[in-house]
Amino acid sequence: MNFNYAKRMDNIKASEIRELLKLTQMPEVISFAGGMPAPELFPVEAFKKASKEVLNENGEIALQYGPTEGYEPLKKKIVERMKKVYVDATSDQILITSGSQQGLDFVAKVFIDPGDLIICESPTYLGAINAFKAYEPEFVEIETDDDGMVMEDLEEALRTNNNVRFIYVIPDFQNPSGKTWSIERRKKLIELANKYNIIIVEDNPYGELLFEGEIRPAIKHYDTEGRVIFLGTFSKILCPGIRLGWAVAEEEVLSKLIMVKQGADLQSSTVSQMQIDRFLEIYDIEEHIEKIKALYKNRRDLMLKTMEEEFPEEVQYTYPKGGLFTWVILPEHISARDLAAKALEKNVAFVPGGSFFPNEARENTFRMNYSNMDDDRIVEGVKRLGEVIKKIL
């Protein structure tokens, strides 16, 4: 039969990263494509112990339905975690989500009518673009420099558009650019959001994975009017396979997010929430995060050093101070999609940058992930990539 789809489906396309994931699961491929954590650091033993204890002590509760907003003891632990980014929240301001990706879907569902404007960094997380597009918004992309979004451009956009519904930002080790906002910019963003009465969606999956300096306060830290919705996740500090994240928002907004979650999937897994809650009790997650940081820092250093040696001078890239990604800019006339096809022939994968721009794709860009490959593969992969780039230039 011929199927007629909703209009929103014209906007939705398959995620380039998710599609690449299948290709890059072949063992011979050196993949800098996904945003996958280093699996060798997954605390499998502690997780196993936590699982066992939960099922031993509370099996019948763990396997039963639970409240939509989430398992209360875990919410309380998230309240504590939020203090690391200088945010004071109560457990009534927290909704457990199935990864922070679900938080992105929900904020758009709650706030976006077709034609509404979302302001975002340029480039921005392609999973957010895809989640938002289902609600048929328009996007305004704002340039970033080394301190974050350029505030003059942001104010211009706010001044000249009256249908902006929220500003979406990833202020720490941004995906895909690797950039981090200065404290000044964070304050200025709140000032402008207050002035123009706009909601901010702060997506923070990587904030704790910093290699240098101190954790900066979340933008929500500076929020005095309850206009920031903060999205967090266990994916990068623990493991992504369990699919648990959280949203922090004012009670009124949170009640809307909860209603949306009731319709979307009733609740996140009771047993997974109880497992993570127990895990956090029996395991030193701070020490674990230190291990992750040490490993990723080494891999970042190795990747950037190898890129310096192997990439032609015309190729630029960012120097991330944390997180999982560096962002590469090729000379204008080079298409990273062509490059990706050629690199894949050499069994090297990355994500072409075009998908990270909701409006005008800059095809001479690509994203490199350094968290998932070991040292040998980083060196070998970047070398091969350098050769392919030299040929195409």
Next chain:
Amino acid sequence: MNFNYAKRMDNIKASEIRELLKLTQMPEVISFAGGMPAPELFPVEAFKKASKEVLNENGEIALQYGPTEGYEPLKKKIVERMKKVYVDATSDQILITSGSQQGLDFVAKVFIDPGDLIICESPTYLGAINAFKAYEPEFVEIETDDDGMVMEDLEEALRTNNNVRFIYVIPDFQNPSGKTWSIERRKKLIELANKYNIIIVEDNPYGELLFEGEIRPAIKHYDTEGRVIFLGTFSKILCPGIRLGWAVAEEEVLSKLIMVKQGADLQSSTVSQMQIDRFLEIYDIEEHIEKIKALYKNRRDLMLKTMEEEFPEEVQYTYPKGGLFTWVILPEHISARDLAAKALEKNVAFVPGGSFFPNEARENTFRMNYSNMDDDRIVEGVKRLGEVIKKIL
């Protein structure tokens, strides 16, 4: 601040069941409200064993990202399960979802534009109504008799409306009515759907939990044109806390559902999928389903017998041949909401029927669940309820 929400939020209200869940978690309350399985039957030990084995053997894979469509070995087992309802599918036609509730959200997201029509049984599952309403449809409710939807009314609705996007049905032990469709009606539904070129969404959480007779072929069994989307779940045959279900659809439709899942939550939990996959290998789920059926049959018998003894003659109710619910109809002038408030004073809970009607609430109805309370509480709860009804009549 004052928040401006998307227009769709005017349609979405808190789920009455989910809100009741909080109240009914108090131990003194005898609750016939939720659709909660009997937790004493949860196969906790086998689940623990499966968890341990998965983490022992494949911990790094289990805690990592996986493909959006789901864990292939589990999809293959679902292909086998589908044969129990006489559906031949391939694993390429299956998407793992976070409960069948997520399937409901996704089908509406893929097919519904604001103002489109959804045809459903009257009454119908309130979680489906809530999921669908986020996409701003209109509803046409079709009466049911003891054999399912009344086909003359359905054809009239299809003939007189040109913007019907799908027909949503729960043909086996319907929630909330407990009714089951005859084979003739199933065939006739397909015939009408073919004639008017309409999609069918078949929601089947309870089909295997039949107390009498043989499992009837799913409506999808009769589908020759790929127009039925079938939604299944592990919630009622295993446990709901793990939040895993599935959708079966033609490849083209499935590819749309997959794209929507990418934006919604990337994928369902890798570790949970692998746990259930392993669980199904080490445990006899068929024997387990027999245990569930035996227990629920006894509870249904006890509830209906006690209702016969304790409820006044003017009160009618259905005689479900499987599943979790019976549907009670009070005399026209009695409000089940008033009754619920008075019953709760006696620590007895049920779900008033109004929320199960998307258009015109029939407030003289309510839903009773018999799966979750033990024998003593069923008898005591129905007795108290009978007293309250007698007073209010």
